Amino acid sequence: MAERLAGIPGVQAVALGGSRARGAHRPDSDWDLGVYYRGSLDVPGLAALAAEYTGEPVEVAGPGGWGPWVNGGAWLTVDGTSVDWVLRDLDRVERVWQDCREGRYEVGMQAGHPLGFWSPTYAGEVALCTVLADPAGELGALRATTGQYPQALRTALTGAAWEADFSVANARKSARGGDTLHVSLCLSKAFGVLAQAMLGDAGVWCVNEKGALRTAAQLPSAPDDFEERVAQCLRSLDEGAVEAAGVLVGEVRAGLGAR
Structure with missing residues (x-):
């Protein structure tokens, strides 16, 4: 499939990504293929190929069809x-990688990413992928550079941990008024920022919010019972939970950059 995808006009390379590339998959996990393209992409050609594999028409979202960051693709059952x-x-992945090397990143709105899409995801996907088809060797060369x-x-992500404190401060005001939606959003953002900072400090690529907290909790720098304490705060969403979140944020920030 990867070789045939690489033959579609515009496609430069194809890689296995997701949990299967990382060796963290379950038997029922999807197979995620990153289809790396440049310039104009033959979307009708992709749809025709998808129909060959599935035996029925498949809707293929072209560039921008799924949003600004996860910008298109298709779901197949084969x-x-x-x-x-x-x-x-x-081209965009390469630009983002250059930004990462210079300590710049973006967080954009994207369906399916409730805490936003963090642009270093692009670089992390390349670093953790298995290249399947790469006729010109471009993706393989990029993967080699993302290994470090x-x-x-690291400095940028750990420096941005101040936003966790700011989010807790906003939650504190809302907790007094019983605004649980705003409290939950603020605390979720605080813990998401912390996870990104902790993983960045450890030099671990974060490619999705899913699993980020558990991965961060397994780091040697994580506070004791980190994952359970976060879960308790998100279950309670009252003033006590906000104060507990503030303590946790302080513990994490005190440990950042300590290595």
């Missing part, structure tokens, strides 16, 4: 197995 094609603009986590990105 012989009872879920296979996801996820489009990635190779940039110090400038």
